[in-house]
Amino acid sequence: MAKSFDELGKRGQVSRLKSTALDLLAQYPVDIRELKLINHGFNTTFAVSASDGSKYALRINTNSLRDEAEMNAEVAWVSALSAETDLRVPTPQTTKGGAQIAEAWSEPLNRKARGVLYSWLPGKNAGIPLAPATAEAMGRATRTMHEHAAGFQMPAGAGLKPIKDVMFGYEYQIDRHMPDLDHSLFHKVVNEGNRLVKKLNSAALIPIHYDLHMWNVKWMRGKLSVFDFDDTILGTPVMDAYVTLFYIRISPNAEEIEEAYWRGLGSAPAELGVTPEEFEWLVASRAPLLVNEFYKNNTAGFSELAPKYAKVTETRLKHFSDTGRFDPRVATMQG
Numbered sequence: 344m345a346k347s348f349d350e351l352g353k354r355g356q357v358s359r360l361k362s363t364a365l366d367l368l369a370q371y372p373v374d375i376r377e378l379k380l381i382n383h384g385f386n387t388t389f390a391v392s393a394s395d396g397s398k399y400a401l402r403i404n405t406n407s408l409r410d411e412a413e414m415n416a417e418v419a420w421v422s423a424l425s426a427e428t429d430l431r432v433p434t435p436q437t438t439k440g441g442a443q444i445a446e447a448w449s450e451p452l453n454r455k456a457r458g459v460l461y462s463w464l465p466g467k468n469a470g471i472p473l474a475p476a477t478a479e480a481m482g483r484a485t486r487t488m489h490e491h492a493a494g495f496q497m498p499a500g501a502g503l504k505p506i507k508d509v510m511f512g513y514e515y516q517i518d519r520h521m522p523d524l525d526h527s528l529f530h531k532v533v534n535e536g537n538r539l540v541k542k543l544n545s546a547a548l549i550p551i552h553y554d555l556h557m558w559n560v561k562w563m564r565g566k567l568s569v570f571d572f573d574d575t576i577l578g579t580p581v582m583d584a585y586v587t588l589f590y591i592r593i594s595p596n597a598e599e600i601e602e603a604y605w606r607g608l609g610s611a612p613a614e615l616g617v618t619p620e621e622f623e624w625l626v627a628s629r630a631p632l633l634v635n636e637f638y639k640n641n642t643a644g645f646s647e648l649a650p651k652y653a654k655v656t657e658t659r660l661k662h663f664s665d666t667g668r669f670d671p672r673v674a675t676m677q678g
Contacts, residue, residue, distance in 0.1 A: 348451045353643040357383050359451035364389050364401055366447035367458040370438040373399065384642055386573060391460070398463035399436060400570075403449075403456055406640040407573055411444070414457060415501035417572045418443040420550050421461075423495055430487050431568040433461035464570055466563025473557050473594045475603035480567040481587060482607020485555060488569075489580045492549035505544045505577045506553075509536035509628040516638045517631065521653045528660050529631050536628025539621055540582075546616060548577040555583060556590035581615035584608065585625035592626075593671050620667065627669040630656045651676060 348356060357380050368375055368391065377392040385406050391399040409417075418435040422443075425432050435443045449456035469477050497503070506512065510533065518526050552559075554574040561568040576582075587604065594600045605611060612622040634656050637649035658674035 348453070349641045351643060353383055356451070356643050357387070360387055360403060360405070360449075361389075363403060363447060363449040363451065363456050364458070366449075367403065367445040367456070368401060368460070370440070370442075370445040370447070371436055371460050372439055373397075373436075373460070384645075385636065385640055390463070400433065400461045400463055401458055402461070402571075402573065403458045404573070405452065405456075406642065409457075409573065411457070412500060412502040413504070413575075414444050414459065416497055416503045416550070417575050418459060419498050419501045420492070420495060420575065421572050424488065424491060428487050428491050430484055430491075431464065431566060432572075433464050433568075433570050436460040436462065461570070464561050464568040466561035466566075466568060469557040469560050469562045469567075471557060471594060472596065473591055473600050474562075475596075475599055476565070477557070477560070477562050477567065478591060478600045478603040479607035480562075481555060481557075481560060481591075482604040482609070484560070484567055484569050484607075485552070485580075485583050485587065486608050486610075488552060489549065489583070492551065495550060503550055503575060503577045505548055506540060509533060509540055509625075510632055510635060513635060513639055515631075515635060517634050517653060520638050521650060524653060524657050525661070528657070528664060529634075532624070532627050532660055532663075533631050535624045539617065539625055539628075543579045543582065543616065546579050548579060550575055551578040551580065551583045553578060553583060553586055555587050558590075579616060580610065581612065581617055581622070581625070584610075584612070584615065585622060586629060589626050589629040589669070589671075592669065593675075595672070597670070597672065623663070623667060623669055627660060627663045630659060630669070648676075 374394040376394045379390045381388040381390050387403045387405045389401045391401050421432050422435055424430050425434050437443055438445055445458045446455055553576050559571040591600050612619050634653045637645045637652055655674045655676060659671055662673045663669045
């Protein structure tokens, strides 16, 4: 009997998803020359080279549960950012039928899969180590998105939702997989994060990226490009900031990088509706979400990494509990 998608390794999963990618790409007026994997994680992205020399990125929503209205909102906002600001973002492509989202039955996923074909952005992912100039540009880009979002009108058929809680509305699954963790600590961080999300959701909400980090930006010749808007939600500016800070604090020179980011953003936590202490709780609350995602998605390799990442996260949260600052450098996957 053939293995199910969840039982396959990375190579097997990607091999099966290529048929889904081709079915989605068939809906676009693109003569495909080559299909190459970029990333197979929460979602799956292929680089698409066309016979005329043009290049694109096809994202398949492998694990994402975004509905059609949310995806319509994503491509509408990205299109508007491209047309109405100086921010460098990818351009959603249009299918032969005039849509910006393709849909096809996926045998490996055993459901309909949605995909978006974006224009290709030049440059390399910023990654680690992050330079202060890049961090400052990330702050400026975030401010540009917030300023634009404040006046952006969603088209018909498009809509975003605020997050229900810091777990993105997903069931907390960590305790049954890792019973030996200090779950009282995890739950304390989640509960405090949820309290703050509820507080923030009572304010005026705008579209925010909600996943802007150094692997979702490219840096080329001193210019920043922003991509991967799949987590776009209705939120407040501080929500973007705490997500970004969660990641950039991995940098060896995190203090310098963080200062550059705030300089680019042109704001501080207190100006964004939270105290410095509350901001640290929000940063820390991102950690349980990511552990939970290791257990809830079906991407090959994630389940094997999950126990170690859970223990690393426990060490980080204990340090946060002792010091009041979330510093991911206290424990790493390489340590």
